[in-house]
Amino acid sequence: MPTAPTRPCPSCSNALQVHTLPAQYGGEVEIDFCFGCHGLWFDQMENLKLSPAAVATVFKAMHQHRDAPRTPLAPRLACPTCHDPLVQGFDVVKSGRYITHRCASRHGRFSSFSSFMIEKGFVRQLTRPEIADIAAKVGAIHCSACGAPVDLRKEDACSHCRTALSLLDPQAVERALQTYAQAPAQPAWGSAGDVADAIVALEKERSRQQRAQPGAALALPAAGVLGVDLLSVSLGLLARLWDD
Known part of the structure; x- marks a missing residue:
């Protein structure tokens, strides 16, 4: 506490x-x-x-x-x-x-x-095919380590701090929770593409909320740098481990 x-x-x-x-x-x-x-x-x-x-x-x-x-x-x-x-x-x-x-x-x-x-x-590094899969849907994100923009269409690591791109590993989380906290869990996604879909959905919802507000700024284009990082999004995908 x-x-x-x-x-x-x-x-x-x-x-x-x-x-x-x-x-x-x-x-x-x-x-x-x-x-x-x-x-x-x-x-x-x-x-x-x-x-x-x-x-x-x-x-x-x-x-x-x-x-x-x-x-x-x-x-x-x-x-x-x-x-x-x-x-x-x-x-x-x-x-x-x-x-x-x-x-x-x-x-x-x-x-x-x-x-x-x-x-x-709790994480694993992404393979190049997985990065390409996310890049096709998202374009660019922020580095989880330093916050710098990463153009997934051109880079497979952060050009600023050289941190490799990573995702939360559902299997590692499941093992940790079952071993340490006796809290059963199930993988929340099956591929990096699922995380890309979650990012797109997150940005669509953010854009919808902006349009609902008078004077709100226009949403970023699909190829723009999104204000999310892969670890925070994949952490959100595990929300049902405790919310359900």
Whole structure:
């Protein structure tokens, strides 16, 4: 359960929400959430101390706030403990490469929700045919790691941070939830094309809502850069795991 907010978010400076979660081998660990920035602050090594049940709890909290407006990360991120600038770097795990922002004084690290999902193995990298399938329907999206636009018709990775394009892996989510949280799940989609269809449907609904509002801006063309990333959309496709 969340406790009283304490330290500022490294990006937007709003108060972080502290959640007390079970740690491995007993005890507890406090994880700081910023749902406005879709980010997590881990004190030194806390990301490795989370118990399997805690990982599932973090995943559920991310799911519950999947539709919250996302504030772009600030150009300069500051440690909530010492307020010094965070140093951007990369970590590599079996499921992909992801961005991290670390305090040089070892106070901790800031991770986006998408980076957390890659770190914990909830995702898989897309194959080139899958990227081509999505590109035929969508055109361009935003990188899940850094937010830069990615033209799927020309690129198979983010040209800005070189992060590979990834999707949430329904089978990995199912295994994690069954093993850690005893929550049975079923794959929510069968192919990358299903995710592309979900993006198109999302943009059509957004366009419909805009047209219903007087003075609303025109919707982006099909080939434009859409304000979504693949991980957030695939997370939304898993909504029925808890909503049904």
